Amino acid sequence: MMQRIKPFDHLILIIGALFLIAPVVMAFMSSTHSAIDIHSNGLYFTPGSDAVGTYGKVLTHRGGFTGDVTGMRMLMNSMIMGLGFAVGKIVLSMMAAYALVYFRFRFATLLFWMIFTTLLLPLEVRIMPSYQVMSTLGLLNSYTGLIVPLLASATGTFFFRQFFRSIPDEMLEAARIDGAGPYKFFIDILVPLSRTMMAAIFIIMFIYGWNQYLWPLLMTTDESFYTLMRGIKSILQVWIGSQIPDYNEAFALAVLAMIPPVAVVVIFQRMFIKGLTESDK
Amino acid sequence: MAHLSLRNVGKTYAGGNQPAVCGINIEIADGEFIVLVGPSGCGKSTLLRMVAGLETTTDGEIRIGERVVNTLDPAERDIAMVFQNYALYPHMTVRDNMAYGLKNRGASKATITERVNEASRMLELGPYLDRKPRALSGGQRQRVAMGRAIVRQPAAFLFDEPLSNLDAKLRVSMRMEIRKLQKRLGTTSLYVTHDQLEAMTLADRLVVLNQGKIEQIGAPLEIYRKPASTFVASFIGAPAMSLLDAFIENGAITLEGHVLAQIGNMAGPVTLGLRAEDLRIAKEGLPMMVEHVEELGAQRIVHGTIGAQTLAVIDTGEAAVQGAVRVAIDPDRLHLFDTTTGQRIESKRQTARELAL
Numbered sequence: 001m002m003q004r005i006k007p008f009d010h011l012i013l014i015i016g017a018l019f020l021i022a023p024v025v026m027a028f029m030s031s032t033h034s035a036i037d038i039h040s041n042g043l044y045f046t047p048g049s050d051a052v053g054t055y056g057k058v059l060t061h062r063g064g065f066t067g068d069v070t071g072m073r074m075l076m077n078s079m080i081m082g083l084g085f086a087v088g089k090i091v092l093s094m095m096a097a098y099a100l101v102y103f104r105f106r107f108a109t110l111l112f113w114m115i116f117t118t119l120l121l122p123l124e125v126r127i128m129p130s131y132q133v134m135s136t137l138g139l140l141n142s143y144t145g146l147i148v149p150l151l152a153s154a155t156g157t158f159f160f161r162q163f164f165r166s167i168p169d170e171m172l173e174a175a176r177i178d179g180a181g182p183y184k185f186f187i188d189i190l191v192p193l194s195r196t197m198m199a200a201i202f203i204i205m206f207i208y209g210w211n212q213y214l215w216p217l218l219m220t221t222d223e224s225f226y227t228l229m230r231g232i233k234s235i236l237q238v239w240i241g242s243q244i245p246d247y248n249e250a251f252a253l254a255v256l257a258m259i260p261p262v263a264v265v266v267i268f269q270r271m272f273i274k275g276l277t278e279s280d281k
Numbered sequence: 282m283a284h285l286s287l288r289n290v291g292k293t294y295a296g297g298n299q300p301a302v303c304g305i306n307i308e309i310a311d312g313e314f315i316v317l318v319g320p321s322g323c324g325k326s327t328l329l330r331m332v333a334g335l336e337t338t339t340d341g342e343i344r345i346g347e348r349v350v351n352t353l354d355p356a357e358r359d360i361a362m363v364f365q366n367y368a369l370y371p372h373m374t375v376r377d378n379m380a381y382g383l384k385n386r387g388a389s390k391a392t393i394t395e396r397v398n399e400a401s402r403m404l405e406l407g408p409y410l411d412r413k414p415r416a417l418s419g420g421q422r423q424r425v426a427m428g429r430a431i432v433r434q435p436a437a438f439l440f441d442e443p444l445s446n447l448d449a450k451l452r453v454s455m456r457m458e459i460r461k462l463q464k465r466l467g468t469t470s471l472y473v474t475h476d477q478l479e480a481m482t483l484a485d486r487l488v489v490l491n492q493g494k495i496e497q498i499g500a501p502l503e504i505y506r507k508p509a510s511t512f513v514a515s516f517i518g519a520p521a522m523s524l525l526d527a528f529i530e531n532g533a534i535t536l537e538g539h540v541l542a543q544i545g546n547m548a549g550p551v552t553l554g555l556r557a558e559d560l561r562i563a564k565e566g567l568p569m570m571v572e573h574v575e576e577l578g579a580q581r582i583v584h585g586t587i588g589a590q591t592l593a594v595i596d597t598g599e600a601a602v603q604g605a606v607r608v609a610i611d612p613d614r615l616h617l618f619d620t621t622t623g624q625r626i627e628s629k630r631q632t633a634r635e636l637a638l
Binding site: 168170171173174175176177178179180184188189192193 | 333334335354355356360361362364365366368369370371372381382385386429
C-alpha cells in the first residue's frame with residue numbers, strides 16, 4: 001500500500017541523515033586543505049586544493065621514528081588484522097559450535113556457559129595475562145601474536161550454536177543415512193547452510209579487528225606492525241615546539257580507514273540479505 | 282531386496298522407567314509393504330527410527346536380510362528413509378540431493394547419472410533436476426525425497442509419515458503413487474502413519490501399535506473385520522466403531538434391555554462393538570434418539586443414543602432423519618470384547634436368524 005508522504009517524517013529523517021553524514025563530509029573536506037589553513041580557519045565544509053598531495057603523502061610518506069612505515073603499510077596491517085580476525089573467528093567459532101551442538105560429550109552445557117560468560121569479560125580485563133603468555137611464547141611483534149589470542153569468540157560461538165540448533169534434526173539424520181560422516185556433514189551441509197550467518201559475523205568481526213587499538217599497541221613495538229588506528233594517533237601526537245600537527249593527514253588517514261569497513265559492510269550486507277531471502281528451510 | 286525381521290525388539294530411554302517400545306515381533310517378507318499405525322505417542326516412529334539406526338535398540342534383535350544390524354550405523358544398514366518434512370538439503374539442486382548418498386558411497390559418475398536419470402524419469406522430476414528444493418511445490422519435494430531413497434536401491438524403504446505435510450487431495454494421489462512405485466520396485470517397505478485410511482489403502486499388512494506394544498498384525502481387511510481389541514476396533518475404520526456396554530444372560534446378548542441375538546458365550550457383562558455401516562435405519566429394531574447428522578454426500582452418519590450410550594449409524598436414505606428412529610442390526614456382524622482386558626471374544630452364535638424386537 002502506498003503511503004501518503006508526510007513532510008514532517010521526512011524532515012526528521014533528513015536531519016538524522018545530515019547529523020550522521022556531516023562529520024564524515026567534514027573530515028573528508030578538511031583533509032583536502034593544508035594543515036595551516038585548518039589550524040587558522042577551523043574545519044571546512046568546502047573542498048580544498050590539496051587533496052592529491054595529502055592523500056599521496058599519507059599513503060607513501062615514510063614516517064615514524066625509524067622512517068620506514070608508510071600509509072600503505074599501515075593499511076595492509078589493518079587489513080591483515082581485520083581479515084585474520086574475521087576468518088579465524090568464524091572458523092574457530094563454527095567448529096566450537098558444531099562440537100557443542102552435534103556431539104554428545106560430558107559437560108557440554110557447562111562448557112558452553114563457560115564460553116558464554118567470557119562475553120561478559122572485555123579484552124582489557126585479560127590483557128596483561130594474554131600479553132605475558134604471548135611474550136613467553138616469543139610471539140610479540142608478529143601477526144600470529146596479534147591475531148591468535150583474540151580469536152576465541154564467545155559471540156560467534158553463541159550465534160553459530162543458535163543457528164545450528166535451528167536446523168531440523170532430520171537434516172542430520174538424512175545425511176547420516178546418506179552416509180555422510182561428521183566431517184562431511186560439516187563441510188557439505190552445515191557450511192553451505194551457514195553462509196548467511198558467516199556473512200553477518202564476518203561484518204562484525206572484521207570491524208572489530210580493524211578497530212583494534214589497545215592490543216596492537218601493547219603487542220607490537222616494531223613499527224612495521226603499525227595499524228591505521230595507531231597511525232592516526234601518532235600523527236596527532238607531534239606537539240613539538242611550535243609545530244602544527246598535520247590535521248589534514250590525520251583526516252585523510254581517518255577517511256582511508258573508513259573505506260574498507262564500509263566496503264565490507266556493503267558487500268556482505270548484500271550477501272546477507274540475499275541469503276536471508278533465499279534460505280527456505 | 283531383503284526380508285526384515287524384528288525379534289522381541291524393545292527400547293527403554295535412558296532415565297525412563299517405562300519402555301517406549303517393547304516386545305515387538307514382526308517378520309516382514311521380501312517386497313512386503315508393512316504399515317505401522319497408531320495414535321501419536323504409541324512408539325511407531327521410535328520403532329521405525331530404531332530400524333533406521335537413528336535410535337539405539339536396547340532389547341532384541343533387528344535383522345535386515347541375514348545381517349543383525351543392531352549396532353550398525355544408519356549408512357551401513359542398506360536402508361533409505363523418507364522423512365515427514367522431506368529433509369532435503371536446501372542448498373543442493375534436486376540432482377545433487379539425489380546423488381549425495383551415492384557420491385558418499387563412492388559410486389562412479391556414470392552409475393550416479395544413470396540412477397538419478399532413471400529415478401527422475403520414474404518420478405517425473407526431469408524438468409526440475411537443476412532446481413533447488415525451495416523452488417518446488419510440496420508434492421514435488423516429496424517426490425525428490427522418494428527419489429533420494431530410490432537411487433540408492435536399498436534393501437528397505439522406511440517412510441516416516443511422508444504425506445502428513447501435503448494437502449488432502451495430493452495426499453490421495455501421492456498415496457497411490459507410493460503404492461505403485463513400491464509394487465514396481467518390489468522393495469520391502471516399512472511405513473509409519475497415524476492416518477488409518479492411509480494405512481488401510483497402502484498396506485499388505487498392518488501393524489497396529491498402542492503404547493509401545495503391538496495390538497494386532499494382519500491384512501487390512503482382516504483387521505477391519507476382526508479387530509483383536511477395543512483399541513484396534515475404535516482406531517481402524519471411520520467413523521469409529523461404537524463400543525457399548527452390553528450384557529449376556531440366558532444365552533442372549535442384551536443392550537439396554539433389548540435382546541439382540543442368541544449367543545452361547547459365558548454370561549456376564551461384555552463390550553459390544555458395532556460398525557456404523559453394519560447398522561441401518563429401518564422400520565423395526567433398536568430405538569435410537571437422533572442427536573445430530575453428519576452429511577457426507579454419498580451417505581450420512583447419524584449419531585444418536587440408545588439409553589445413555591452413543592451410537593453411529595450410516596444411512597444412505599434421502600428422507601430427513603430426526604427424533605426417534607429404529608436401527609436394525611445384523612447379528613452376524615457383532616463384535617464382542619472383554620470388558621476388562623478389551624480383548625476380542627469370538628461370539629458363539631447359535632442361530633443366525635434376524636431378531637425382531
